Amino acid sequence: MSKKMIVLLVLSFFAVSLALAGCGGQPAAPAKAKVLKVGSDTAYAPFEFQDEKSKQYVGFDMDLIQAIGKQMGAEVQVQSMNFDGLIPALEAGNIDMAVSAMTITPDRAKKVNFSKPYYKSGLTIVVKSDNNTIHSFKDLEGKRIAVQIGTTGADEAKKVKDAKIREFNTMPEAFLELKNGGVDAAINDKPVNDYFIKEAGGKDAKQVGEPLTAEDYGIAISQKNTQLVEDVNKALDTLKKNGEYEKIYVKWFGVKPPKE
Template sequence: MYIIEGVIGVPKKVGILSIFLMFLLAAGLTGCGQQTAKPAETPKAKVLKVGSETTFAPFEFQDEKSKEYVGFDMDLIRAIGKEMGVEVQIQSMGFDGLIPALEAGNIDVAISGMTITAERAKKVDFSTPYYKSGLSMVVKVDNDTLKTFKDLEGKRIAVQIGTTGAMEAKKIKDATIREFNNAPEAFMELKAGGVDAVVNDLPVNEYYIAQAGGKDAKVVGEPLTSEEYGIAISKKNTETTEKVNKAIEALKKNGEYERIYMKWFGKKPPQ
């Protein structure tokens, strides 16, 4: 038998190895006890990707000073996002690219003064209507010959591509239709004398007249159509459609929808 540092009956090499391993084990346990747990990762906020053609004042346009997207639609979709508990991210794109972007899954919803039509409803779903509109015509302030849509036969008409205004203008007999990417371009063409009239949604036309002080153009005639705007959503995303509809309903009940409406149109929304 061997006696090694008070250990009886253990061979020298085996005893030293065992003691060394015990020290290593103890050190390892001590190290584990000193490690601090990593903080849990903060879950990322849910995002609602919103597509909009942002030159359609007063519904959506870019503020010159802040460069933020503002307007009735922008305030409304942010309020809807708040109700849904999601972060709203606005993506500016051409109006005719909104539905393809929804179908491709590049955006979740589109809000851009989009009229609910049977043709569009074949491709996307719509929320409950949130605004009532109609088509009207704008002519130069000194034009007293164009008073109704019937008078536009054989005339030059400016429209925004992909809109219901463009669709209706193309039905006018012998009219020459010039399509532009956005409403401001159409109004500029009217001011320059390149067209006889602009056909677009009534609130957009009225806003342009108000901003211009009525110096260049005027709205004439009765609205051609009665239309309703809706938020477009992919047919694959029925859950989002349900949540958006619930949010709109909540905003109408708690008075927030009316507040936003009065902010941009100076009157209460129609019942």
């Protein structure tokens, strides 16, 4: 066999190898997992907050959204932002969804879509432990009230006659103002108030009166992405059926979720 023939055979071999690779002869590179950009106000324990040691975002919402992402075969990337910036970020397309103990309200539903409710909450009043003058919503008239900007707590506080409202970017700031005596009370979601009193408030604060409202939390999603709403609801249903949702709930609240 001539050298020329050998060269032609070698070239032909490589050409066939390349053709096979292009037609599936070689395994294709694994597809990258879909990334879901999730906005959250990460200063709202026990739903979302930053662990002091690991610096990771942890909490009920964080565990839940990671479990939902896993069900959907997606990677969840959490972006920390102020609560009042979450809906604008969704509208601008900067994030895919927001999970941040967000109450489903008619006004918000005009701007974003919500998943099925995943947590039932309500607003309560927190005062300093030595306060013996505030016992109910009525007693807040003319008082100084701390709230977080953009929340249903802020909306309720604004209904109080002659009240002096102080709005803060985060609830830890509002709680600190209460602890320092800068306000007479704070209005916020009950589970967050419970956590504050247990973990930080201790002897310094207490809750008074009955819950002011009954509220459902939902995952907020852009109105342009109806398919994502369906996918999230499907994943949430699966987590409730397979027991994973209950495990996460018990981990953070110490009790089983109420029956639906």
